[in-house]
Amino acid sequence: MRVAFVGKGGVGKSSLSGSFARVLAEAGERVLAIDSDPMPGMAFSLGLEQSDAGLPDDAVEEYEEDGRQRYRLREGLTGTDAVEQYAQRAPGGVHFMQLGKARGPQWNNRRQHFGFQRLLDDLPGDGWSIVGDLPGGTRQPFLTWGRYARTFLVVIEPTPASLLTGRRLARLAETARAPRVVAIANKVREPGDAERVSSRTGLDVIGSVPFDPALADADRLGKAVLDTDPDGPTATAVRSLVQTLQKSEEQS
Amino acid sequence: MLGKLERPGRTVIADFEAGLGTVMRLEGRPVDVVVVVVEPTSKSLEVGRRAAEAVQAGKLGRLVITANRVRDDEDVARIRAAFPGLDPVLVPDEPAIVSAERKGEAPLDAAPDSPGMKALVALAESLLV
Numbered sequence: 001m002r003v004a005f006v007g008k009g010g011v012g013k014s015s016l017s018g019s020f021a022r023v024l025a026e027a028g029e030r031v032l033a034i035d036s037d038p039m040p041g042m043a044f045s046l047g048l049e050q051s052d053a054g055l056p057d058d059a060v061e062e063y064e065e066d067g068r069q070r071y072r073l074r075e076g077l078t079g080t081d082a083v084e085q086y087a088q089r090a091p092g093g094v095h096f097m098q099l100g101k102a103r104g105p106q107w108n109n110r111r112q113h114f115g116f117q118r119l120l121d122d123l124p125g126d127g128w129s130i131v132g133d134l135p136g137g138t139r140q141p142f143l144t145w146g147r148y149a150r151t152f153l154v155v156i157e158p159t160p161a162s163l164l165t166g167r168r169l170a171r172l173a174e175t176a177r178a179p180r181v182v183a184i185a186n187k188v189r190e191p192g193d194a195e196r197v198s199s200r201t202g203l204d205v206i207g208s209v210p211f212d213p214a215l216a217d218a219d220r221l222g223k224a225v226l227d228t229d230p231d232g233p234t235a236t237a238v239r240s241l242v243q244t245l246q247k248s249e250e251q252s
Numbered sequence: 253m254l255g256k257l258e259r260p261g262r263t264v265i266a267d268f269e270a271g272l273g274t275v276m277r278l279e280g281r282p283v284d285v286v287v288v289v290v291e292p293t294s295k296s297l298e299v300g301r302r303a304a305e306a307v308q309a310g311k312l313g314r315l316v317i318t319a320n321r322v323r324d325d326e327d328v329a330r331i332r333a334a335f336p337g338l339d340p341v342l343v344p345d346e347p348a349i350v351s352a353e354r355k356g357e358a359p360l361d362a363a364p365d366s367p368g369m370k371a372l373v374a375l376a377e378s379l380l381v
Contacts, residue, residue, distance in 0.1 A: 038271060039270075039271045039299045040298045102271070137270065160356035161353075216293075220330070222294025
């Protein structure tokens with residue numbers, strides 16, 4: 001399974017994607033979780049301490065092509081090697097790779113940015129499930145940071161701003177010929193919310209996650225909701241979502 | 253563009269993209285004030301701390317921290333600990349504002365007298381002084 005979580009900033013992508021990765025690992029899959037957001041996020045929901053570490057500088061080499069500076073993984077280092085050498089281990093055995101985190105004014109992340117994209121071009125294949133947490137918004141999610149995904153999960157809150165972003169992502173997905181794009185209705189408070197997400201975006205809603213104060217509490221503490229409330233509404237909804245996607249992968 | 257909008261008597265309010273990208277690319281001093289909006293979650297406070305560092309180190313303008321969805325004294329303590337000496341503006345977590353967002357209404361129209369809106373009005377007035 002190769003999925004990427006996209007959607008407007010603040011809708012809950014990091015919380016859901018981290019929980020999703022952990023649940024997949026609980027189910028016995030070998031999981032690589034990828035955080036492509038230059039801001040801290042997915043580590044918390046995996047149950048890891050936050051760090052800024054991305055690919056080390058010596059994993060990426062610079063070269064010149066047609067007079068332009070370019071970047072690639074250093075000679076002999078494959079994407080799988082990079083994952084084995086540099087991924088952090090999260091609870092449940094999840095391997096975790098992240099884009100190095102931003103800090104300071106006029107932060108230059110060219111080496112980190114393009115090196116990480118080369119990693120995305122050469123991720124481990126058979127035997128791995130990949131779960132990506134993409135930066136918020138509509139900026140190039142399908143062709144750049146989510147290029148490895150076979151399914152895009154658009155996380156949408158039932159608010160006008162989030163619905164509008166969801167609709168734009170759905171249109172962008174058509175333009176970019178993204179393979180499969182579906183929605184998750186998040187922070188659902190009323191019975192008609194999931195239907196509203198579907199009708200306003202034109203996307204199939206394959207999962208619905210209720211508004212959960214326990215998740216808000218976990219976020220406040222910087223903990224994974226799977227650790228603080230393992231049988232609560234969010235964990236239950238994410239397990240259901242994982243099962244739904246596993247079934248649809250088996251059928252396809 | 254921000255640097256070219258200034259006119260006597262004009263106030264420009266820009267809502268930036270999430271994260272630090274835009275703040276980190278500001279050069280010179282195109283804004284007077286940077287309002288860093290955070291929630292009392294570990295992730296948001298960490299991002300806010302980085303934004304505050306970038307604003308201060310880059311001398312981008314006056315820095316105001318505004319904490320949204322504040323529920324209780326623990327939240328207040330967490331926010332103040334993240335931004336020592338910065339006296340954050342506190343906006344309470346209010347059902348009226350959540351409801352307005354769900355309906356696509358301006359919180360100032362839906363709940364003008366709520367504590368959260370009063371906190372923001374006070375912030376706006378303080379910036380105009």
